Amino acid sequence: MITIEEIDKINKNNLSPLTVLAGEDMGQYAQLKERLLKKIGFDKDDLTYSYFDMAETSYQEAEMDLESLPFFSDSKVVIFDNLLDITTDKKSFLDEKELKRFEAYLENPVETTRLIICVPGKLDGKRRLVKLLKRDAKVFEARQLKEAELKTYFQKYAHQEGLVFETGAFEELLIKSNFDFSDTLTNIAFLKSYKKDGHITSQDISEAIPKTLQDNIFDLTQFVLSGKIDGARELVRDLRLQGEDEIKLIAIMLGQFRTFLQVKNLASQGKSEQQIVMELSDYLGRRVNPYQVKFALRDSRTLSLPFLKKAVVTLIETDYAIKQGKFDKDYLFDIALLKIAHERS
Known part of the structure; x- marks a missing residue:
């Protein structure tokens, strides 16, 4: 099962205490992040959710919210976005003391808090933080899909969207999309709006999808x-x-x-x-x-x-x-x- 199919099974009620979304495939990562936030019903105006961009927010501020008890419900969701400290990226937003405090939290997370960490990039498996997360968290990684995985997923997706491809047309779509997850998703949306009857020919691929x-x-x-x-x-x-x-x-x-x-x-x-x-x-x-x-x-x-x-x-x-x-x-x-x-x- 590929990552996006795993994320489709998530909702706010079955969310793990610790969840990590990471990946080097930026197009797919963006789609997975959007899908994850949608599946848990994230709403910036809902006080049961807290969002922190760690590239712009001090850890002290985020830590207070992370460790405090919820006021308006039995649990709350805290999102740490762009926590690049756990990736192979050389950027670091937390100092050594803050990293130690965060490690301590991961060892003993607050029962009523559901923490989601989103990081564009490859997880650095040498870091203690990452080892802790891989041990205790539900980890989703936006990896480059194999051709067979990509083809199978989008054949199912296209069918759900009501599209039927003539012989060879689906392969032309993948080639036109450079076998890229995000581009394929976008191009299927183009085709759906272009052909209301859902029957896709090679000519439709040529006419509807912008030339690269x-x-x-x-x-x-x-x-x-x-x-x-x-x-x-x-x-x-x-x-x-x-x-x-x-x-x-x-x-x-x-x-x-x-x-x-x-x-x-x-x-x-x-x-x-x-x-x-x-x-x-x-x-x-x-x-x-x-x-x-x-x-x-x-x-x-x-x-x-x-x-x-x-x-x-x-x-x-x-x-x-x-x-x-x-x-x-x-x-x-x-x-x-x-x-x-x-x-x-």
């Missing part, structure tokens, strides 16, 4: 490969007007061509799609998305290895020339696109 810079660079690459130079120039002009820098455009474009080259090279050795995923993952030191390989194989099918090598070299040389300041970067980038288009033709 990666999408625009992919379009640019396709313009160049198909010899549509006017389309490429117009798109580049739009990207420049949006404030995108040529160095950044080259970096993304280079990444696409390198992926084409890698999968094409492995495929030419008789490797299967699954073997390519495994070998690239080992080479890059991270899990490569199978759908990224699938689409790279499709898009590089008509491209030769010599052409891809020349395209990569052209982009690397252009990047170097721009950084050397030899000529105007707009001119150098435009020339690079023309060279690639010429090689392709």
Whole structure:
């Protein structure tokens, strides 16, 4: 069970005396925090709740509320937000004496108080505070989900929202969302408002979800490969007007061509799609998305290895020339696109 499904089971009545929410996946962390506060019915105007941003509040003030008995009900909820002292972040808001007092509280918490600690970042397992919390608290961590976990969760979620995807469309949604939890959640909301009947096609994904810079660079690459130079120039002009820098455009474009080259090279050795995923993952030191390989194989099918090598070299040389300041970067980038288009033709 993933973290958000665990949080969905929480309410104010079954809240643990000590609860910790942490995580390095900032998008997911924000969603989990919002969901947690909603599940416990947090209301800043309700006197049975106390909220302290530890980046702005003295520990002494928060400690008084933490250790005092509730006045308006049998129990109260105290929230310590941004307590970065328990993360690997180097920031610290509590001094040594305050840390000792907080440790003493964790060893013997007030029975009528429910303490929630929210920290964006990775818990520092070497700290005594963290060891105490992992021993006694209910800990929720916003970790990067595995692809299968992400897919399963959002398939269920989309079904609950009344959405039905045609074959391949759901995978396109995940790719368009960069397999990011927060982006996928946002894009499902876009689709729900865009298609009232809930039937989602590949065309809906393309039309309803805003294009990312990666999408625009992919379009640019396709313009160049198909010899549509006017389309490429117009798109580049739009990207420049949006404030995108040529160095950044080259970096993304280079990444696409390198992926084409890698999968094409492995495929030419008789490797299967699954073997390519495994070998690239080992080479890059991270899990490569199978759908990224699938689409790279499709898009590089008509491209030769010599052409891809020349395209990569052209982009690397252009990047170097721009950084050397030899000529105007707009001119150098435009020339690079023309060279690639010429090689392709």
